[in-house]
Structures are given as C-alpha cells and as structure tokens.
Amino acid sequence: MPTAIITGASSGIGLATTLKFLSQGITVVGVGRDQGKLDAVSAKTRSHSADFLPFAADITDDAAPLEIVKHATKKTGRLDHLVNNAGVGSPEPVHSTDDETLDRFLGLMLRAPFRLAREALTAFGDTATIVNVSSTYALVGGLRGGAYSAAKAGLNGLTLHMAAQYGSAGIRSNAVAPGVIPTPMTEHRLEVEAFRRMNYDMTPAARWGTAEDVAEAVWFLSSPASGWINGQVLAVDGGWSSTKFLTESALSSERNDQPADWTHSGKRRT
Template sequence: MRVALITGMSSGIGLVTAQAFLRAGIAVVGVARDPDKMARAEAACADLPAPLATLVADVTAEDTPDRAVALALERFGRLDHLVNNAGVGSPKPVHETDDAMLDQFLDLMLRAPFRMIRAALPAFSTPASIVNVSSTFALVGGLRGGAYSAAKGGLNALTLHLAAQYGASRIRANAVAPGVVPTPMTEHRLQNEAFRRMNTEMTPSHRAGTAEDVAQAILWLSQPASGWINGQVLAVDGGWSSTKYLSEAALSAVRVE
C-alpha cells in the first residue's frame, strides 16, 4: 500500500485531498495544528478504505518534518507521496505588509515545504512524487498578493528545481495552482462582492470550482498515470489565469461615475 504525507490536512483542500487518496487505497499521514479540526477530519475519513494516521503539529515547528516522516515509517513502513498544502490566506499588498506578516507567509508557505521535502527525500520509496499546492496568484499579478504571491512564487521555483535535481532518481515534483474555491480559508473573501465578481465574471466555466477539483488534480499528479509529468505547475482554475474572459454581464456593465 502506498503512503502519502499531506500537510494542512484538517480542512479545505487538504481534507478533501486526504479523502481522495484514502478512497484510492493510499494510506495517509495527515499533519495539521488544530486538534479540534483534526478530530473532525478523522471522523470524516473514518469509513474510507485506506488507513489514516495523524499528527497534530505546526508545520513551521523545527521538529515537525522529522516527526511526520517518522510517523509514516513507523505506522506504514514507507513513504511514497508528499503533498505540501498547509497555507494561510487574506494577504495584503506590499505597502500594507509588516515584517511579521512577511515572515509568517514565507515561513508557512515556502520554508516549511522546503524543510518537509528535505526530510522526506531520504525516506521515499521509488518511484515517488511531490505535489506543492501553489496558487494562481503566483502565475498572474494578483491584486493584494504581496507576501502570499512571493511565497507561492518561490514554491513554484522550488518545484522546478526538485524536478531537475531528483527526477532521474524517480522522484517527480509538480505543483497545482488552484483558483479561488470555497473553503474555510476563502469563504469570508467570497462574501466580498468585488472579490467574488473578480473570480466568477472572469472565469470561462459553466460552474464554480471546488476543493474536489483541486484534490483530483493532486491525486492524478501522484499516480503512475502521470508518470512522465515532471516540473509542471498546473492551474486548476477554470481558465481564470490563462484567458482574457469576461462574462456577458461584465461586458455589458455600464460605468457609473
């Protein structure tokens, strides 16, 4: 049985991804820092066919990568997949960002994945896969991206390095760049009409995206079926980042001075 280590597993994209792996018969080691959310996540995964082990820990803590990898080896005897998903939202533009926010975003969404990868590399069975969860805000400018865009852009660059460095060792590295999908991290932003319209009116899709869309992309990039895909950043956004689409409502809007 293959084994996946997933950070930020207790809610949102992380939880749905864990469920997708478990349904596919892949054991999961989930890492998240909130014990109450983790308990609810465990309950949500209880009836799925593959086993789940969890670690309540902050991914930015110095000992978390080693503890997470050790748990995978102790419980399941191997590690085949790493999904770096833990993150935080609500960024601010550069002029509104203080050093504390800059450090928090870089620590959580760049340094922590780097360190988790470093701990996982010697433990991997081969072939193995790494999927880093990036963002469309690392592909396009993105209003208010600030430190968030910087961290996710660094994660994309790290992904490309990993693909080159370790691909010949049968360890693939790719990233998914989700658009805005409803999760506990984004729900308050989607209540803002301007933010919601920026996403819905500029996405050439007949429906909104979901966490399941992102989870299925992560799962596929971790499967043998995608075995010749390496060093790619896959946007899962309904075309938002790659088109100049505007809905009919947006095109026919009348500017009010």
C-alpha cells in the same frame, strides 16, 4: 500500502485531497494544527480501507518536518507521496505588509514545504511524488498578492528545481495552482463583491471550482497515470489565468441593475 503525507489535511483542499487519496487505497498521514479537527476527519474516514493517521503539529516549528516524516515511516514503514498543501490567506500589498506577516507567509508556504521535502527525500523509495499546492496568484500579477504571491511563486521555483534534481532518482515533483476555491480559508474574501467579481466574471467556466476539483488534480499528479509528467505547474482555475474572458453581465451596461447571483454552487450568466 503506499503512504502519503498531506499537510493542512483537516479542511478545504487538504481534506478533499485526503479523502481522494484514501479512496485510492493510500494511507494518509494527515497533518494539521487542530487535534479536534483531525479527530473529526478520523471519525469520518473509518469506513475507508486505507488508514487515516492524524498528526497534530505546527509545520513551521523547526522540529516538525523531521517528526512528521519519522511518524509516517514508523507507522507504515514507507513514504511514497508528499502533498504540501497547508496555507493561509488574506494577504496585503507589499506597502502594508509588516515583517511579522511576511515571515508568517513565507514560513508556512515556502520554508515549511522546503524542509518537509528535504526530510521526505531521505525516506522515499525508488519512486515517489511531491505535489506542492501553489496558486494562480503565483502565475499572474494581481492586487493584494504581496507575501502570499511571493511565497507561492517561490514554491513553484522549488518544484522545478526538485523535478530536475531528483527526477532521475524516480521522484517526480509537480505543482497544482488552484484559482480561488470556496473553502473556509477564502469564504470571508468571497463576501467582498469586488473580489467575487474579479474571480467570477473573468472565469470562462460556468461554475465555481471546488476543493474536489483540486484534489483530483493532486491525485492525478501523484498517480502512475501521470508517470511521464515532471516539473509542471498545473492551473486548476476554470481558465481564469490563461484567458481574457468576461461574463456578459460584466460587459453589460445594465450590470448594476441586474446583479449576478453570487453563490458558491454556481452562477447566472445574463
């Protein structure tokens, strides 16, 4: 059975992607730091025909990438897909980012994916896929991006390099760049009205995106249906990064008198 390694598999986009891959008959080696959360995913996925194989690790540890790949190949005898999803939010502007924070962001969202991809290349067969979960904040300039935007932009560059270097060996590399998705990582930021409005009022789609929206894109880029797609960065953001859109409420002078209904499930356009 085909096997995928998915990092950050216990919550948010990683969990949705894990469930999608399992539904397609792909064995998932789900990587996360919290064994308890991984065990909860195992309990949730027992009814699937494909196996969920939890692996608790901090992917920034020097030994972790090799251990993860060895675990996957030992358990299943193969490796077909890598999804570099694990991330961290709440960045600060450059002037207020200390070296420790910079190293943490780059280590988790650029160095670790680089090293995981390097190990996966030794285990892949004749056909394989790598999908890196990037961000719209690596595609456009934005406030507060700092080390987060730098790491994600580096991940896009890594994706394009691998597409060129290893495409002829049957290994396709693409990236998915989600907009702001309500997940445990972003929920505290979405409590800030200015942040909600910046993302909501400038998105043509009439709803918030979901982790499942992103998971569908990751699966598509990992599946045979995208067999002629290589070296692409696909924005999954409802049009936020590619349009100059504002809601009617954002344009209205009565906006402050009639605030929008800010919920995670939808929105009111007035």
